[in-house]
Amino acid sequence: MEFNKDASKALTDKDLSYLQDMAKKHFDIVLNTLRQMPKNMLFVVRNLNTVRAIARNHGDPLDRPKHMARYAQYCLYKHDRGIVSYFKWIIRRCQFEFHLFRSSMQFWFAQCYVKLFNREKSKEILTLITAGVEDI
Helix, strand or coil: CCCCCHHCCCCCCCHHHHHHHHHHHHHHHHHHHHHHHHHHHHHHHHHHHHHHHHHHHCCCCCHCCCCCCCCHHHHHHHCCHHHHHHHHHHHHHHHHHHHHHHHHHHHHHHHHHHHHHHCHHHHHHHHHHHHHHHHC
């Protein structure tokens, strides 16, 4: 018998109804937020979601939002080539990397906590934890 990889990713009826309930509950908030966003920002978010979906299909070879954030931080100081601005950039880069590391460690510890102590509700809690992280 051959194992079907897609079958393991299929949602159960309980999971599907939970997702539908959450979508109905938060639909107005999401829609209002999307309406308040500038059109060009909405375009960027849509493209990021497309890239994220494609990366997931390829097995997430790298953390694209983190790499994009690093490149954006690099571009802030790319044009100013003075010695003072270089040291400011080094300090800010260290702070930036520390915050990225700290947030990834917090996420990792939260995942470990959920897996160890809340096995029956781990899917629900992980979706709540990752909901905010995915949009960063």
